[in-house]
Amino acid sequence: MKRELVVVAAATTAAATVAGVAFLVRQWRRQSNQQLSAQRILREFARRCATPTSKLWQVANEMASDMEAELAPGDRGGNLGVPVSYLAGLPTGEEKGTFYGINLRGTNFVIVRGKLEGRNEALSDLSRQEIEIPLHILSSADSTKELCDLMAVEVAKFVGLHVESDSKVEATERTLGFTVSLPVDDLLPSSALHSKWRRISVNDTMGGELAQEMNHALKKHGIEMRVFAVVNDTIGHLAGGRYYNKESVAAVSLGMGTDVAYIESLPQQIVKESSSEAAETAINMQWGNFFSSHLPLTEYDASLDAESADPGCRIFEKLISGMYLGEIVRRVLLRMAEESALFGDVVPPKLTISYSLRSPDMAAMHQDTSQDYEIVQAKLKEIFDIESSTTSVREMVTEICDVVSERGARLVGAGIVGIVKKMGRLANRKSVITIEGGLYEHYRIYRNYLHSTVWEMLGTDLSDNVIIDHSHGGSSAASIFLAASQTDH
Numbered sequence: 001m002k003r004e005l006v007v008v009a010a011a012t013t014a015a016a017t018v019a020g021v022a023f024l025v026r027q028w029r030r031q032s033n034q035q036l037s038a039q040r041i042l043r044e045f046a047r048r049c050a051t052p053t054s055k056l057w058q059v060a061n062e063m064a065s066d067m068e069a070e071l072a073p074g075d076r077g078g079n080l081g082v083p084v085s086y087l088a089g090l091p092t093g094e095e096k097g098t099f100y101g102i103n104l105r106g107t108n109f110v111i112v113r114g115k116l117e118g119r120n121e122a123l124s125d126l127s128r129q130e131i132e133i134p135l136h137i138l139s140s141a142d143s144t145k146e147l148c149d150l151m152a153v154e155v156a157k158f159v160g161l162h163v164e165s166d167s168k169v170e171a172t173e174r175t176l177g178f179t180v181s182l183p184v185d186d187l188l189p190s191s192a193l194h195s196k197w198r199r200i201s202v203n204d205t206m207g208g209e210l211a212q213e214m215n216h217a218l219k220k221h222g223i224e225m226r227v228f229a230v231v232n233d234t235i236g237h238l239a240g241g242r243y244y245n246k247e248s249v250a251a252v253s254l255g256m257g258t259d260v261a262y263i264e265s266l267p268q269q270i271v272k273e274s275s276s277e278a279a280e281t282a283i284n285m286q287w288g289n290f291f292s293s294h295l296p297l298t299e300y301d302a303s304l305d306a307e308s309a310d311p312g313c314r315i316f317e318k319l320i321s322g323m324y325l326g327e328i329v330r331r332v333l334l335r336m337a338e339e340s341a342l343f344g345d346v347v348p349p350k351l352t353i354s355y356s357l358r359s360p361d362m363a364a365m366h367q368d369t370s371q372d373y374e375i376v377q378a379k380l381k382e383i384f385d386i387e388s389s390t391t392s393v394r395e396m397v398t399e400i401c402d403v404v405s406e407r408g409a410r411l412v413g414a415g416i417v418g419i420v421k422k423m424g425r426l427a428n429r430k431s432v433i434t435i436e437g438g439l440y441e442h443y444r445i446y447r448n449y450l451h452s453t454v455w456e457m458l459g460t461d462l463s464d465n466v467i468i469d470h471s472h473g474g475s476s477a478a479s480i481f482l483a484a485s486q487t488d489h
Helices: 002-049 053-071 135-139 144-160 192-202 204-220 233-244 299-306 315-320 322-340 359-366 374-384 391-422 438-442 444-465 475-486
Strands: 085-088 096-104 108-117 124-132 174-180 230-232 248-254 258-265 280-284 431-436 466-470
Touching (some): 053 391, 124 144, 124 475, 135 144, 233 258, 233 475, 258 391, 359 444, 374 391, 391 431, 438 444, 444 466
Parallel strands (some): 096 174
Antiparallel strands (some): 096 108, 108 124, 248 258
């Protein structure tokens, strides 16, 4: 009897062991299949995002053609899609003195003051003050007068804190540089405020009205300053680049949004009523509106665009700028979570929230060099409440970030080459491109991809002709260089 019990016990134990092994095998196979499914999604996504040199040249050539079409007399055939805004007169590099400026942004404005000492001296004695715009002004449909009154009062306070030693300069009317930035990261693309500030930043008529109202407010409050033009801050960065280097021919903003300004000879310019004697002008061309059939679009880009506040518009911007890069990564992760249980059987609820993954967090994960991707895990928990993940899953997250950032940066590089080609400077002249923005400044891998793309496209013979330089003084300083360029208006 005892022997029979032992046999039964042994048989039971063996059966349990077999069942346990079978369960583990099923689990392993399930996880393996899920991993393979996620890898297939990643491979397909990477394939559709590919930017071989031949495709980049197609994009560059079409960018150059669209720029020509935008400047053609009569009906313009380009797809950049907005009126060309421009500014005649740029710094020579010999400007000296103390200059003031305002940078109007999404929910605030910044007043700045800085000193220029000529070409060999950098911007110095930089002071800045940031002022929040009250909500009732932001939400008002017709708030220009109230906003300008607020800015004039704050300018008066700011100037009072910085008494000049040069009384002769104080006695003359100063130029107040005025730039408008694209909406910053506290305004989602779907918000009404985002659309409002974008209209101001690209519309010359609205800019002219703002300048007129601002001058009225300055006079009303007894401030000896005058605004000659309200322009996009990218033109201000171009003015800053020209102050430091006469070969500076374009400026690119690469932050939450993106924009470009470049130098054009006035005889080729469509704005013929300009009274300036300058031989060249700075043009803001709004390259975020660029579209080409050669752009490597995916289903994730299509759904992002369809759900945006401006479907069918600003396709280039939605591929390259900081506002959208993290959102594309999130959409890929969401599909993997739904179809391959990347983060477990239940899709993390916070992974379904649009624009919850911001580009700084994406960059932090992408640039994680720890052995087990500890930063990736910390970000997944912080943003999506994902408590745990395998090392292979974290590695896959960084690979998705790499695909998205590489595509965006390489398209920016192609766009820059297209601009320089349109200007006829690729083969025989040095061209300095000034780049400003947190995406370029803080996302090292993105920046490296951009630089290497320009070199790859131009080769060793021509790549030295295109020099990419970081802007001087930060985003708000653009208005200082703008004021310097307009002092002798």
